[in-house]
Amino acid sequence: MSTNSLTGHVRKMTSKLIDGQVEYQLPLGEHSLPLNELIGKHLSLTHSGNINCQECGKKTKKSYSQGFCYPCMMKLAKCDMCIMKPETCHFEQGTCREPQWGEANCFVPHYVYLANTTAIKVGITRHTQIPTRWIDQGANQALPIFKVSTRLQSGLVETALAEFISDKTNWRNMLKGKADSIDLKARAEELIPQIEARLADIKLKYGEDAVERLNEEVVEIDFPVMQYPTKISSLSFDKSKKELEKEQDLTEKTLKTVSGTLMGIKGQYLYFDTGVINMRKFTSYEVTATY
Structure with a gap:
């Protein structure tokens, strides 16, 4: 089975409401991945470890206010309380x-x-x-x-x-x-x-x-969801506190993959058969989508 992949920094999913149905795309850098057609199919999202501020482009260890480095978060009006x-x-x-x-x-x-x-x-x-x-x-x-x-x-x-x-x-x-x-x-x-x-x-x-x-x-508004979960299990590209405690040497080579069958999309969440992930939370993370 042939696979395709796109790599880029995540931006908030874009959407259109067409005859009451939402159609989604996931921006990855200069690319944009149509998502509705992938529902029911396998999708992998792999984070490279790189996070770059969506305002200044500088590398940051942590994303603030959904996609900014700390200095930009502190100075931009769009990040003010x-x-x-x-x-x-x-x-x-x-x-x-x-x-x-x-x-x-x-x-x-x-x-x-x-x-x-x-x-x-x-x-x-x-x-x-x-x-x-x-x-x-x-x-x-x-x-x-x-x-x-x-x-x-x-x-x-x-x-x-x-x-x-x-x-x-x-x-x-x-x-x-x-x-x-x-x-x-x-x-x-x-x-x-x-x-x-x-x-x-x-x-x-x-x-x-x-x-x-x-x-x-x-x-x-009707969202493209094949099946809703009875229990919510959150997926993340960030390591849990327990995982961090186990690692003595954190390197940029560390990869984090979220994958499974894409069951649907609602809000800024992707539903996998393995759990749900809030893509907006990971704005500015460099990710490779394999589908």
Whole structure:
């Protein structure tokens, strides 16, 4: 049986939603590996031991903030805590790490949405990341409910809603199966009146047009999964603490391979018959895919 291989540094899996079905590709350096057609077939992913920062290209022993070296992680605005917690944006205080980056990425339309990832949750995303953000979270349904002017404002709306529903995804439950359908429109009608006072405060501070109520349709998302696991076993290119303790001489020649039959893809996870691996966690790792 003939085999093919591609080698390169991992980037976040790219996706397209076509007629409700997600199609995935795995970027490896300059290459891109179509994954849907490999479901049901054997796939091996071997890490060479090399990790190179996706920003500056320098070699790093450890990946920070999903693909950066420590110096870049500390200086880049995209790695600041306010990206995870947009309500803590400090641009107005003049302390943004990269003001031009902030203006281009944070002072653009954002959406506050409800999603179903086995339970209802609230989230935010830039206008350019719809529906990618929902796919990355493994959501089977999503509904944008507000459009706001800036990332900070989206964070303020999100935290208001997070008092009533979760703003986190239970990734283990998400990986175990397809979410039961939720009437997201009905839930939105229940939730929004509960945050009217908070919305009024935001509009008072930032202007009446800072928050726009939307009337969109629910987006349905179907992931390419042959079979969901009943138990989640995580796979990793990183050595466990126990493995590290056993080795006295760690060299760059050490290889770590994740392999098996590819059973499906959901979020940023690959399902093998041997376990699941979060590919986004290993952004900037040099990997050879053999298929």
